[in-house]
Amino acid sequence: MSKTVRQHVSLLDVATLVLTAVLSAIAVWIALRGPTGPIPVHFGIDGQPDRWGPRSEVAAVVGLMALISGALAGGFGLAAAKAGDQARRRSHRIGQFVVLATVAIVSLLVVQSSLGIGIWTGAGTAAVPVSISVILVIVGAVLGRVSPNPFVGVRTPWTFKSRLAWDRSNRLGGRLLFWTGLAGLILTPILPTTLSVTLLIVLILVIAALTIFESWRVWRADPDRQPF
Template sequence: MTRVKPDALDLASIVLIVAVASLAIWVGTAGPTTPIPIHFNLAGEADGWAPRGQVAWMIGGLGVVAAATVGGCSLYARRAQTDPARRRSLKSAQLVSLLAFASCIGLIAFPLFSAVPPSQGAHMALTALLLLAVGAFLGRVGPNVAVGVRTPWNYKSKLAWERSNRLAGRLMFGLGLAGLVAAPIAPQPLGFSALIIGVLIATAWSVFESWRVWRADPDRQPF
């Protein structure tokens, strides 16, 4: 079998995993000795704190999940060299997962290096960027267990998977674009709350679409 060299996405995944592991070790051994903010309310004010040991375990645990997710997508993409469509889907899933985990780690790590908590507008802008990235690739992701509208009906109908994920991608991209434009001017926490409500509505709509298309698909698989 021909050995496949790591691509830029694989290298970025390795960098993220090493960075997360290093951050977890630093926090646990030499991080702040005072309680670290780990949760912020809708007004952007810290309302939950934890000692550095707990924060280190949180970061390390998230790193393990990230390594398993992006590493699994990369591994299966390497094994799908003879199936370009499946490989493209897995690489898209790897990219989306990488961006999602990087955003989560960034939000957790921010209070470690700044005395000023991130504003709600910054949270909204970061969420909007993530939605843009997810929306740009979601419509092209084939069936997988990592990202996408993963309903029971979608796994029984290729048409349902394609249409519901295409719809979800368009909705997420539109929400991300609107959120990014509105982030600097929207009153908070109303703006961020509206963005989250929009995501919930888009998710529910996409789930309903997967059921609707599966039900009308003559080639669907029975349960």
């Protein structure tokens, strides 16, 4: 490997390769050696299985996660390596990190829920709101650091016409998502699963609406905004 290539390869690129390979191996194992009887493949909002199917269906989902890891996270890694400025490179790396974290968490949830194998085995239906909450914490922690780009962040017509609108709406969204995820982790053991998931979904929609409004509000007040 040349020095130039090594300079553009990060730990996230290595993690992308590892996660893609591991998920691919798990998908093959499930398809060939997984449970032979019907297994839960779909779950209701309460976390209880409402449809059963063959192991090939679970293998396909895990295989899809491997594809997303390799294609999307790998794509972010390539874009970061080719980025001409540090801000854009950082944004692509943040996108890569979010994809890897989300794919890993969702994959663990799928394997645990369908096969009973994973770090949340024994956690029951609480694994669903816990997974959502962890993803919100991760996304919220990095969202405010994203520079303008077409892939990651609060992307509205107004954020692309005002750097101030981009920065403030993404910071607002990051804070709200982070604290929502943290609250979810705290309240999940207390609240019923159905209520926890419903509240998280409602709050995500509210946060999305607030960040869109914030992007418009800041753009309208920004003297340096670009016109449409």
